[in-house]
Amino acid sequence: MRINHAAQICALSASDLEEFIADWLAQRCKDYYAHELWRGTGDMGRDATGYVTDRRMEGPWDNFQCKQLSSKLSELAAFVELGKIFKHSADGAFSLPRSYTYVAPFGVVRRVQHFVAHPEQFRQAFLDRWDNDIAERLVGNQIVKLTPGIEAMIQAFDFKNVDWLDAVRLVNDPACKPGLVAWFGADPGPGPRGVVPNEIQASESAYIGQLLNVYDEKKPGTCPDVAAALACPEFGPHLRLQRTRFFDSVAFDRFYRDSTPDEYLRNFKDEIYHGVVDVHAGTHAGRFTRLGQVMQQAAVLQPSGVLGKHAGPQVKQGTCHQFANEGLLPWDR
Template structure:
């Protein structure tokens, strides 16, 4: 039965929520060069930051403000938390973020929704309400009035880049799946089967060249390239099976790299390698026999965890070809 992931996110404590969001950003490698969690006091209005370039906060960056509250995010919290960014930026602590996202598992009140939906209204409200509604709540026992520097930062900021996420929206983000796996033992499901292209691809050339050498040792004849071996009635069908295994494993690898923490795929590949390496290194009557013995052993392996649950024999066999492709466990030895 599918778990209630929004409900589970909603009962994390404040520190856990920040860690969860940090794990979420870990998977958003297409959006960010790196990310950072600012824990404890002195975060200067930042909980988790995503950096677009290696310039980090000296370049474009996004701020994720985590608000694990007993109620929905209030209008007051919207102004005060976002106001801290303008205050610190005006003081020269950092440049304005490219975007600011409130992560509030229980959601936001209607007034906040209205402000976020109307960026120009939100900007004007900051200018109009700063001294009467915001200034006394930014720093303990102090009043931070609307200085020309702060006003300049407010006018410069693109309020269309203020967003909010509740637990439901967060859990539905495809990039959140690895965090759900790590925190709540979510199951991303079965990977798709691989698609075997007719033409030989660059990413399979190494292990295919090794297989060609094995076929030549077995005989009869030699092959100018893998395409020639595919056309051979003696070895063509065998080679087609190996390519199917390789592309199934490649699809498996790609799917779980995107849907589980990075160490899951590494662990799976380590278990496959550990399970077949002794057979691979053993003495055999021929290289072709070694190949078949390793394939037989790989099909019988029991691997652990979520990936082990979904890895069929063809995936484990294809993973051996991936290891051969990388030179970890070459066939032509």
């Protein structure tokens, strides 16, 4: 049975929606220098902000206005919320945002949808309706007339960068996946298999160099380099298998780094490490034997959580090669 995550987002409280959006922005951090939540009264029309540079709000920034309502965002509310940005920008509180997004789980009324689709009509409507519809609703017990400063901000803002997100649009955004996993226990699904390049990559040179030393201990002089190891009837198939495991683990990491909260992958790797470290540290007949016993142990581990559910033996074994790369569990010690 498919879970309706959009309905779950609609059921969040107003404060939880802001937290959820913060988690969503955290996943989009590659688009931002940093992000921030503004809580309670005095937020000046900001709920969640994403900063493009280290100048933060004095440089380019994006605003996400979260409105957890029991119905669609109304036309008047849309004007008032964005109007707060123009008012406080004119007052010098912050620069105009680069973009403005209404986050309303139930969506927006048709008229708001129309204005977002017609940027210049939206701009003109602000100028035409400010004094009658917006002025008395921006600040408590105060009427904020359309001053030259506010008008300048309305004229300067790029209305093409106004958008809206409802719960369905949020759920369909790939950056929302970690939030769905963390908040609602969503299953991100199985990750892809790795692709093994023909040429040895810099990212695998450390553990492969260690494997050459392992092979040399077992049969000295047989594998002076990778080409010789791959051509060796005994060690060639073994080396190819280790590379498959390594790149399967790399693909696994990449997929779940983008689709689950950061701590999920950290916890998965921590469980793998503690599951094999004692075997690695034990007494063995030789390095090749140690390697084989660590691989056997890794294959049968059953890590907890959703990542453990989707990690096949080769992913767990390849993770051990990542530990070897990092010097945590070197194969040739």
